[in-house]
Amino acid sequence: MKAPPSSRALARAWFDIGTQSFGGGSSTLFMIRRILVERMGWVSLREFTEAWALSQLSPGIHLVAMAGLLGRRIAGLRGIVVSVAAMMVPAALITAILTAFFGRIAQEPLTLAALAGIGPVAGGMTIGLALTMARPVLQRGRFAIVDVAVIVASFAILLAGSAQTIVVIVVAGVFGAVLLGHERPTSSDAPMS
């Protein structure tokens, strides 16, 4: 086992991953593997694969869970703090500054015109991501009908405004734990694809 890397090197690696990643799908996965496993040799392929599988079970941003899990493996508590902070803090700062600047021009006629085109793109991104999350359903054979029913029900309930969003999520979680537990989770890309 080699000595843990310096905080600086670790921060640099996760800063790169955070800056270059988008979508959190297989391209991000490939990049983390290339940097941490192949180039730096800080974690083994097996550790990497396991962290990926576990991170898919985490709440919120999976990439943060991935940074925490791999950071802990690489350098313990220091590794967690350095990895997560390097990935999140600079990116968050830039995001907040962009928002502040945007606030100054938000009511300009040209901005409003541009937003008329950006709105449909933001909506399309959200719909596209929803379809990406639903895509594993296609491989489920005859069980697909149950999965599609959960998706359609959640969609209809939210649009109808007849229940709170949080209730839909909790009910679906309980439903999944009781009825869908005989199969593997499908929220992730296959680690090695």
Next chain:
Amino acid sequence: MLEQIALLLVFLKASALAVGGLASLPLLRADLVPRFVTDAGIVQALAIGRLGPGPNGLYIVSLGYLVAGWTGALYALVGATLAPLAILPATALARRWLLSSWFGGLVRGVSLATAGLLLATGATIVNAGGTQVWQLGLVVATVAVTLQGRLHPAVMIVVGGIVGLALGR
């Protein structure tokens, strides 16, 4: 003070109950629109989150800023950072439990519901932004690009802005 804590809890809750970065959107929209921010604000946050660096889910920081300035951005960052780290004690204390089939089923149920909720939220955003033919064309193009997954999403934001400047006045 109480209001500040409530706001932090809104961001923490949305991150803790979502599987995936953008999955927090339906929950945040339910809590924040229209009291603290409009659907136009949601569009801004999504666009800036995509133009800026970092994972998909960082749109939450932009939304936090729109809701309560720098304090809001900080709360959003804290919520988005702390929630996923729950996996750390969970793997140390209950690894076996995490890999059990019922937990897998729970995550799957939540993911499927989130897909449905995100579909509805996307439709709402499209509807709020306008449904002229060229706008619906942009929606279809963006969905296709997102599903394909090769092109950086920021490119579509820029394309949308340019098309908007040409046709949206």
